[in-house]
């Protein structure tokens with residue numbers, strides 16, 4: 001059976017997300033809006049800055065008075081600090097002015113104080129200035145009525161500052177999704193419990209929960225589900241009545257105990273399965289009782305990679321975010337890759353001396369190499385890599401934000 005290219009899987013995921021009802025929204029204080037998704041565009045109600053102001057500590061004057069300013073100097077007729085409302089500048093004079101202070105009417109430029117000699121209330125200028133020099137004009141940053149940020153924008157620290165700069169204290173944002181996280185497998189035990197024969201600790205639960213928290217979603221931890229068809233069916237149906245999205249790990253491959261996939265096929269529907277991605281081939285998109293189920297493969301690295309590359313764009317799209325694909329940076333490989341694979345491989349890599357270095361084993365059962373890595377590098381299906389070749393690098397910072 002041929003594997004579905006990742007691009008096609010992503011298209012289907014985003015199409016499926018677009019078919020869901022839009023998120024309800026809520027109004028939050030700006031200080032609590034970090035990472036939230038704007039529900040409405042933010043429009044500037046006034047110009048920023050609201051008036052022309054000085055970019056330097058110095059002296060404001062009109063360029064027409066420059067010949068005299070250089071020749072014999074100009075009397076200083078006022079002193080303007082930030083926060084003051086200045087008087088209009090008397091012709092033939094200059095004003096002492098400080099960074100951020102409003103430019104007085106009648107002045108059109110500012111000279112920095114390092115270039116001025118001040119003596120007995122007179123400022124002597126040394127050089128010519130252009131109109132507008134060292135002046136930050138009204139509306140330089142934003143003009144009244146312009147779109148400050150569009151709907152679907154994920155708010156970062158600089159965005160909160162920008163919104164505050166137009167005087168807004170609250171924003172309308174999308175309500176987070178209720179997302180259930182379900183771990184499947186008889187072998188799983190929670191940390192702090194003794195390990196019995198054949199058992200391992202449930203690590204995916206923590207990776208996935210934390211990744212969802214980073215995205216600001218409401219996480220419902222549904223615990224561990226044993227490998228049992230009846231319990232899988234009941235658990236999925238119960239979760240479907242309670243949450244917006246179900247994310248599972250494990251049980252989606254072809255094994256006899258891979259009940260997650262089986263129950264979806266028998267009781268719900270499977271829209272995506274078997275992708276040309278490594279790690280992560282058995283990633284599944286399905287539905288149960290009309291609720292989406294995103295089935296991550298159990299192998300920890302496969303779970304991580306499919307979360308950041310497939311689940312995250314789906315969730316962002318559900319939240320109304322427009323740009324859902326992660327930012328890729330072209331960086332030269334410091335390794336060779338001789339055997340072309342049949343799937344797009346997302347290799348765990350470090351950046352050392354500006355080049356991508358493989359982080360040891362790329363086994364999908366290993367998580368330590370993911371923790372050593374700075375991000376993922378794409379080695380496209382059917383490709384070899386020569387040292388120095390540019391690869392798309394996806395830093396974890398961008399993948400998890």
Ligand SMILES: Nc1nc2c(c(=O)[nH]1)N[C@H]1C(S)=C(S)[C@@H](COP(=O)(O)OP(=O)(O)OC[C@H]3O[C@@H](n4cnc5c(N)ncnc54)[C@H](O)[C@@H]3O)O[C@H]1N2
Pocket residue numbers: 183184185187188200201202203204205249250251252253254255258279280281282296297298299300302364365
């Ligand atoms: N005959 C085939 N076997 C497998 C194929 C295949 O195409 N044919 N695909 C392999 C690939 S690729 C992957 S990836 C895995 C995924 O299988 P499942 O999603 O069904 O996952 P499990 O079998 O339940 O578990 C796989 C592996 O991961 C460990 N695991 C599971 N859950 C957790 C957890 N919460 N925390 C830590 N580790 C977990 C589990 O113990 C297994 O070792 O299938 C291949 N097989």
Ligand code: MOO
Pocket residue numbers: 277278279280281282297299302364365
């Ligand atoms: O996704 Mo599996 O981990 O490709 O080997």
